[in-house]
Amino acid sequence: MTKPMPLRVFYLEDNPLIVFHIEAMIEDLGHVFSGSLSSFAELKVSFGQFVMDCALVDIDLADGPTGPEAAEWLLNKGIPSIFVTGQAEIAAKHAHISLGTIVKPVADKDMAAKLELFRSVIIANS
16 A cells, blocks of 8 residues: 655644644655745745645734735635634634634644645645
């Protein structure tokens, strides 16, 4: 049996300590951390510099509560996202643009399950 290809996971988050923690978690689960930025404004300018299959997106970023707008922008570019936030109620209001929500603090099992959700959606759409 062949091992599935690792996902290239991008993270939009303004707290560097959280980024470091999630990067380690993604890599421990056998995937590739493809980078991070701290704001939607940076993402719009730098998008072409990153190779990603999917994105994790916080609600509150360095340029305000722009996570939902960023998730919709990514979706329009063919990149599915999942919110990673302590604000599940706000994420729920934007469920139509995201595959789901991981509530902070992030547990390994939650991350593993959501990365497999990404994989199933990406395979179904390919």
